[in-house]
Amino acid sequence: MTDSRAPGRPWGHLPRAKRCGGSRLFQGAAVLTVVFGLLAWWLIPGGPPPPRGTITFATGVPTGVYQQYGLLLQQRVERDVPGLTMKLEPSQGSVQNLDMLISGKADFTLAQSDAVAAHLKSGGEGTDELRAVARLYDDYMQLVVPAESPVRRARDLRGLRVGMGEERSGVSLVAGRLLEAAGLERAEDIEAVPAGIDEMPRMLRRGELDAFFWSGGLPTGAVENLAVRDHIRLVPLGDLMPRLHRMEPETRHYRAAVMPGDAYPSVQQGEPVNTIAVANLLVTTEQADPAVTEALTRSLIRSRDDIGRQVHAAQKVDLRTAIYTGPLPLHDGAQRYYRAVKP
Numbered sequence: 001m002t003d004s005r006a007p008g009r010p011w012g013h014l015p016r017a018k019r020c021g022g023s024r025l026f027q028g029a030a031v032l033t034v035v036f037g038l039l040a041w042w043l044i045p046g047g048p049p050p051p052r053g054t055i056t057f058a059t060g061v062p063t064g065v066y067q068q069y070g071l072l073l074q075q076r077v078e079r080d081v082p083g084l085t086m087k088l089e090p091s092q093g094s095v096q097n098l099d100m101l102i103s104g105k106a107d108f109t110l111a112q113s114d115a116v117a118a119h120l121k122s123g124g125e126g127t128d129e130l131r132a133v134a135r136l137y138d139d140y141m142q143l144v145v146p147a148e149s150p151v152r153r154a155r156d157l158r159g160l161r162v163g164m165g166e167e168r169s170g171v172s173l174v175a176g177r178l179l180e181a182a183g184l185e186r187a188e189d190i191e192a193v194p195a196g197i198d199e200m201p202r203m204l205r206r207g208e209l210d211a212f213f214w215s216g217g218l219p220t221g222a223v224e225n226l227a228v229r230d231h232i233r234l235v236p237l238g239d240l241m242p243r244l245h246r247m248e249p250e251t252r253h254y255r256a257a258v259m260p261g262d263a264y265p266s267v268q269q270g271e272p273v274n275t276i277a278v279a280n281l282l283v284t285t286e287q288a289d290p291a292v293t294e295a296l297t298r299s300l301i302r303s304r305d306d307i308g309r310q311v312h313a314a315q316k317v318d319l320r321t322a323i324y325t326g327p328l329p330l331h332d333g334a335q336r337y338y339r340a341v342k343p
Contacts, residue, residue: 051291052083058097058106061196065217076303093169102126112170113279114253132325133282133334137316139215141276147231154182161191163200163212175213181243201226217313218263238274293333
């Protein structure tokens with residue numbers, strides 16, 4: 001075989017100095033390539049720029065956990081992503097939150113998984129575009145009555161004035177199903193009063209209500225504050241679970257749960273209360289920007305301890321369970337984050 005640069009001269013007959021010089025030149029070029037690569041890595045920011053713009057986040061009623069959670073998450077997101085502004089919009093709760101999401105009035109929101117399932121079952125326009133960002137914490141159903149009330153079970157509410165939550169709230173949805181499980185007709189057997197957690201404790205104090213339902217993380221500030229001023233009691237609801245199971249598929253997202261004895265210490269005096277729980281989801285739509293969704297998911301997971309110091313329910317947010325968002329699939333941006341941090 002001959003060298004194409006020198007016809008007729010065998011390669012092995014090249015002068016030794018030339019062959020060694022070529023080797024040194026090759027090694028030098030390799031070193032320069034590595035050096036320039038390192039300089040580029042140090043000097044040029046990697047990855048796409050952080051997202052910018054404004055997103056709208058639907059929360060809930062004043063003094064509710066959704067509102068508190070949204071406010072604290074807003075502060076964290078705007079600190080983590082300075083170019084992103086998060087605007088909060090109050091609402092009546094889960095049902096209205098999903099309506100706002102589908103209509104484009106909100107970009108992200110919080111909703112109970114049973115309310116999401118009901119929206120999906122309705123088959124309305126846009127429901128197939130709903131996506132989840134994370135499973136958060138469980139809401140615990142709380143039936144609050146004055147301490148001297150004769151109500152010991154949900155079926156004892158017959159003929160009484162009962163706060164059911166705002167009309168388009170998740171509370172109202174669950175409370176209606178609990179009444180059905182207790183053998184009561186909402187329209188006939190009780191006087192249903194549509195009011196939120198910002199009003200119901202005050203109405204109970206004034207004697208305008210005999211009882212009220214609430215669905216929220218533990219402890220809920222409004223119930224806690226009521227317990228400081230008045231003697232109240234929590235009515236167990238766990239006995240309704242077998243009947244709820246027979247009402248599936250609408251009730252498949254409910255589970256039996258126990259409120260720990262220290263949820264409301266002055267009320268429970270160390271005694272647990274059997275009740276019903278349902279998971280909360282952080283929800284968006286398929287159209288949400290994947291980069292924004294990924295950034296929001298990152299802030300959500302990383303802020304658990306900070307938010308949890310003020311909203312105790314947030315302590316339940318966990319990277320291992322956040323991906324279990326049934327009945328909704330995860331948004332692509334959320335999946336991107338979970339894959340990046342997967343051990």
